[in-house]
Amino acid sequence: MNKVTNYFLAILLINILIILSALFIEFFLKIKPCILCIYQRYTYYIIILFSIIYFLKKDLKILLILLIIFTSLVSIILSVYHVGIETGFIEETMSCKTLSNNNLSKDAILKQFESNLASSCKEVNFKLFGFSLASINIILSLILTSIYYKIYLWMKKNV
Numbered sequence: 001m002n003k004v005t006n007y008f009l010a011i012l013l014i015n016i017l018i019i020l021s022a023l024f025i026e027f028f029l030k031i032k033p034c035i036l037c038i039y040q041r042y043t044y045y046i047i048i049l050f051s052i053i054y055f056l057k058k059d060l061k062i063l064l065i066l067l068i069i070f071t072s073l074v075s076i077i078l079s080v081y082h083v084g085i086e087t088g089f090i091e092e093t094m095s096c097k098t099l100s101n102n103n104l105s106k107d108a109i110l111k112q113f114e115s116n117l118a119s120s121c122k123e124v125n126f127k128l129f130g131f132s133l134a135s136i137n138i139i140l141s142l143i144l145t146s147i148y149y150k151i152y153l154w155m156k157k158n159v
Contacts, residue, residue: 003158004058004155004159005054005058007151007155008051008054008055008061009051011047011051011148011151012048012051014144015044015047015048015051016048018044018140019041019044019045019048022037022041022133025126025133029126031125031126032125033119034096034120034121034123035121036078036085036096037121037133037134039078040075040079040082040134040137043074043075043078043141044075046071047068047072050067050068050071051068061155061159062152062155062156062159065148065152066152068148069145069148069149072144072145072148073145075137075141076138076141076142078137079135079137079138080138082121082137083134083135083138085121085122086121086122086123086132086134086135088122092121092122096120096122
């Protein structure tokens, strides 16, 4: 395998690992994600797709790495927005609010919990090393974006 193929394989595996971690937290630890958590996952799914496309169309490598960088930047923006909501700097939108945020009867709130709807974007239901998953996603996305950019620079110079 050449170096570019190794890079795309690493990108693919890292992003699969991140998604598997999120799914583990949701399904095995029973921590329900909010809608923004779900949106943040989409960026990883898209990066996985771009990585797979590389193995089918290797002549698109520069375009694909640029698309991966752009998608990773979107992940940073979503994560910063999410942390802003968690910390109260940004007002939670209606799509993030659960029914329990409204003035509902006890029965309506109970129905919501029974239906196992996603949690509010403002609630931090899981922390790792004292950081919310949205905060960890900012850090991960920043690191990965800088790595993707370095790969891009290397590819422009050597490919």
